[in-house]
Amino acid sequence: MNHLTLDQRYKISIYSEQRFSLQQIADEIGSSKSTISRELRRNRIGNAYIPEQAQKTYQRRLENAHKNTLYTIEDWRMVEELIKQDFSPEQISGRRQSKNASSPSHERIYLHIWDDKSLGGQLYTHLRHQGKRYRRRGAAKDSRGIIPNRIGIENRPDIVKEKTRFGDLEIDTIIGKNHKGALLTINDRATNLCWIRRLKSKDSKELARMTVNVLRPYKDQLKTITSDNGKEFGCHEFIARELGIDFYFARPYHSCDRGANENMNGLIRQYIKKGTSFEHLTPQKVCRIEQKLNNRPRKRLGYSTPSEYFYDRFRKLTPVAFAT
Secondary structure (H helix, E strand, O other): OOOOOHHHHHHHHHHHHOOOOHHHHHHHHOOOHHHHHHHHHHHOEOOEOOHHHHHHHHHHHHHHHOOOOOOOHHHHHHHHHHHHOOOOHHHHHHHHHHOOOOOOOHHHHHHHHHHHHHOOOOHHHHOOOOOOOOOOOOOOOOOOOOOOOOOEHHHOOHHHHHOOOOOEEEEEEEEOHHHOOEEEEEEEOOOOOEEEEEEOOOOHHHHHHHHHHHHHHHHHHOOEEEEOOOHHHOOHHHHHHHHOOEEEEOOOOOHHHHHHHHHHHHHHOOOOOOOOOOOOOOHHHHHHHHHHHHOOOOHHHOOOOHHHHHHHHHOOOOOOOOOO
16 A cells, blocks of 8 residues: 555544554554554644545645656656566666656656655655665675685686676575575676576585576577685586586675676565575566566666567577566
């Protein structure tokens, strides 16, 4: 639910008079305790809560939120639809402008989201970090050992940095709650296409087999793959041999060596929060997340989606149909 209705405001008035608690009122009308608290705090007149007046106050605030007359209610409706599809404000603005459609700036869209939140709306829940500050992962401690026959990124061809060809990949894992279960995440540096698969554990043999199975249809177009120094990549030679690909390892504590993959994992965390148990994470849900990310516009691709960019630039080279 994005906003309270007049009917819900009548119920709030009745339950308040009956001295229901905030949580009881929230449960009765299907809202949250914080929404009820905010509604009563913002829309009381003295000690009285009058539903009709509260509705008028809400409508007045909503009209003020749309005071930028450059954009119509229809423009904002389309913006909100894209927000609900988990597009970021920058992606929305850039995507619409690339299609010659009228669009507010990403700064104005953020303001609209915060206006909506102040009115009890839920648009902010579709933001990647929901307004929270992102704390970068530290590298104070690392207990991982040295991987046999490791080839460092300093030996990787310079052309990989240019992101101009399909088949230069990055690979990583995301770990479930209590270190049970894992996700294998792979992305192509040029197109941002991603592959996500559920693993039972971080076992290096299981990871290697899954990687080969996922990428085998693209074998003729693969060139390099880069990982961090986790022990789960201990079977890198098997991956390299089976796929005919050159396997490289990033510098320790340099996540920027796999920046696209780090960003991808952050996007996945929008759908699977840290601390989430993977026990009931189904292949179907993982597939839906993969499809969402492959059909989400990216700034560095001129606001094309990874799937669009892949088909426009590399489809003739790669005959494999990619899921959309």
